[in-house]
Amino acid sequence: MSIPNNDLLAFTLAHPFFEETMTWSFAGGDAYLEHPGVLHIEPEQAPRHSVVLSAGIHGNETAPIELVNALVQQILAGELELNTRLLVVLGHPKAMLEGTRFCDVNLNRLFCGAWQRYEGMEVERAKHLEASVKRFFDDHHVGEKFHYDLHTAIRGSQYEKFAVHPFTNGKSYSLAQFAFHAACDIEAVLLSHQPATTFSYHSYATHGAHAATVELGQVKPFGENDLTRLSAIHDSLVALLNKAELAEKPVKDMKLFEVIDVLTKDSEDYQLNIPSDLKNFTGFEAGFVLAESSLGQYMIEQEGDAIVFPNTQLPVGQRAGLVVRVKDWSEF
Ligand SMILES: O=C(O)CCC(=O)N[C@@H](CCC(=O)O)C(=O)O
Numbered sequence: 156m157s158i159p160n161n162d163l164l165a166f167t168l169a170h171p172f173f174e175e176t177m178t179w180s181f182a183g184g185d186a187y188l189e190h191p192g193v194l195h196i197e198p199e200q201a202p203r204h205s206v207v208l209s210a211g212i213h214g215n216e217t218a219p220i221e222l223v224n225a226l227v228q229q230i231l232a233g234e235l236e237l238n239t240r241l242l243v244v245l246g247h248p249k250a251m252l253e254g255t256r257f258c259d260v261n262l263n264r265l266f267c268g269a270w271q272r273y274e275g276m277e278v279e280r281a282k283h284l285e286a287s288v289k290r291f292f293d294d295h296h297v298g299e300k301f302h303y304d305l306h307t308a309i310r311g312s313q314y315e316k317f318a319v320h321p322f323t324n325g326k327s328y329s330l331a332q333f334a335f336h337a338a339c340d341i342e343a344v345l346l347s348h349q350p351a352t353t354f355s356y357h358s359y360a361t362h363g364a365h366a367a368t369v370e371l372g373q374v375k376p377f378g379e380n381d382l383t384r385l386s387a388i389h390d391s392l393v394a395l396l397n398k399a400e401l402a403e404k405p406v407k408d409m410k411l412f413e414v415i416d417v418l419t420k421d422s423e424d425y426q427l428n429i430p431s432d433l434k435n436f437t438g439f440e441a442g443f444v445l446a447e448s449s450l451g452q453y454m455i456e457q458e459g460d461a462i463v464f465p466n467t468q469l470p471v472g473q474r475a476g477l478v479v480r481v482k483d484w485s486e487f
């Protein structure tokens with residue numbers, strides 16, 4: 156038994172709560188569907204790295220889901236020879252069907268065991284995804300571990316494609332990863348300043364994988380994405396999976412930012428003093444009151460400090476945005 160037309164996305168949407176596992180061989184390796192949308196592929200040849208590609212952790216972020224599904228179709232059809240181990244995760248099938256970011260709670264806040272502190276339908280999914288990633292990386296023996304968690308942003312952005320690098324806690328950054336981001340046509344990299352409970356941070360901190368959350372444009376419904384805008388990342392992923400090589404371009408082509416503060420919605424009357432169509436990475440004057448609520452306010456400290464991921468449509472206690480500052484590559 157295998158997936159009809161090798162179409163993981165169609166199969167996942169048709170069977171979002173499918174509970175049986177499926178194993179089959181194809182010209183190029185062995186495939187194992189462990190949960191809806193979670194496909195583990197072992198190549199026929201000796202693998203040279205272990206790669207996790209996830210998309211649709213937020214159900215309405217469809218462009219990366221279409222990109223990853225196309226790669227899976229090529230692999231299962233024997234058109235793209237795999238030389239790495241591969242775990243594909245289409246993150247949130249129910250939210251994909253409903254065209255929403257999440258159903259009960261934001262799945263991308265539930266990793267690193269944070270699911271134990273939440274309730275909602277995403278809790279089981281986070282638990283299963285952590286277990287699948289653990290099984291996959293526990294069986295890694297050769298080369299390096301990679302996890303790229305692909306998203307699209309709610310808003311427009313000064314930099315259409317950008318990556319969020321996990322907090323390293325003083326460990327050195329990998330220049331090869333930055334060069335790979337540049338080859339993927341990523342225009343900006345954001346360095347996190349503290350641990351998180353996101354999927355990419357989980358793989359970085361728990362499994363020692365090179366990892367990033369990668370934003371690939373703006374949220375659009377299935378079928379409305381212009382995948383030609385993702386051709387550089389498509390080609391770089393093909394080179395990684397097929398040649399086991401990290402594509403590279405000069406990092407100085409990308410802007411570098413560091414997160415300096417996390418805005419947290421601290422009460423129901425919390426508001427951001429920005430227009431609803433303000434783009435990610437828009438900078439402000441020093442002294443501008445960016446956020447306020449009955450409990451306090453947040454003032455911009457330095458001219459040019461900018462906001463990324465502003466959002467107040469979330470429960471009290473959750474992240475309402477990141478304040479970021481330009482950093483020079485020479486500071487590395
Ligand atoms: O556009 C937005 O406001 C959110 C887009 C998105 O889903 N971003 C990720 C970033 C995760 C990270 O910080 O690594 C998220 O919010 O989960």
Ligand SMILES: [Zn+2]
Nearest residue numbers: 213216306307
């Ligand atoms: Zn997302």
